């Protein structure tokens with residue numbers, strides 16, 4: 001590797017201090033928080049017209065098979081008659097979003113909001129030497145819950161990719177800290193679809209190439225394929241030093 005490339009190679013931090021905070025079933029949770037009569041009931045938020053799509057399904061609706069991005073008609077058929085079907089109220093959601101984000105801003109200035117209910121935060125400065133990261137994470141999660149009244153999940157890792165997957169693993173309403181020594185176990189067995197940027201189309205193409213798990217990404221020679229998104233997925237996969245992968 002040339003000296004120039006070495007200088008630009010990413011260096012991972014030593015501790016899992018990158019946080020990803022994500023509200024659970026956000027739109028539906030706001031509706032249930034504002035209207036107690038909706039609590040414990042299936043709630044579908046999204047387009048209600050003939051071509052409407054579910055934006056968020058509450059956990060009660062998910063228990064019946066409803067999912068976000070599903071046609072609303074199908075979700076309604078899956079859910080019981082007591083289901084509330086609501087159009088989104090973005091003004092209300094923005095106010096709750098600000099309260100969730102405030103919990104992060106209380107501990108760090110380094111907050112990167114990536115959607116209405118999701119943000120990364122750098123907790124490295126907030127976590128002094130000897131800090132129990134699990135405790136810190138629990139504190140931030142509890143504060144976001146306290147300020148917003150909504151269930152939120154928090155993931156910690158030493159990269160954004162791991163932090164985001166960790167918050168997903170922590171749902172609903174939990175905390176997951178993935179320490180550097182646990183990254184391989186946490187990541188390698190995951191389906192490649194779990195990786196950020198791998199959607200249904202990429203996943204199908206990867207499947208044809210025999211790449212089904214994150215572990216296979218590093219182990220195979222498939223990145224020499226002429227299919228260009230392969231290189232992007234490969235770059236994501238080699239963002240951490242894992243068995244069978246080499247930093248290039």
Ligand SMILES: [Mg+2]
Pocket residue numbers: 022023024025026117118
């Ligand atoms: Mg969310």
